[in-house]
Amino acid sequence: MSTVISVRIKKEVKEELERYGINIDKEVREFLEELYLKVKAKEYVNSWAKLLENVKPSEKGFSETSVREDRESH
Template sequence: MIYLTTTVISVRVREEVKRLLEEGGIDVNEEVRRFLEDLALKVKIRRYVSMWDELLENIKPSEEGFSVGSVREDREGH
């Protein structure tokens, strides 16, 4: 069995807001959890994109026509 570490986050909202959401059949806890998990994923993606940008900024682009020549070479080799 896998155990995930969790933490509690408390958020204060107006009582009317909570009541309206619950009357509308909204599971407030689940919606907040899902929103925060999606937001965390976006932050993670931004970090990876930033890392990739740093890795690629010093790499020179390929010469003009490199891909055409490479594909042609592969085709002729078979």
């Protein structure tokens, strides 16, 4: 599903962009879709940060010990 939006710009801007062969509709659509993706990504990152707020950090040396135990178990 899609919707229609309209944007008012100066006539000379539109004419110049068209003169250079720029597809204004396509460029505006792509810009808004990229902006949407950035906004959603930021939203996800913020929700992950909120989830991780209360998670305690691993104790010092945990990674080293964990890797060593894993290697030795094989």
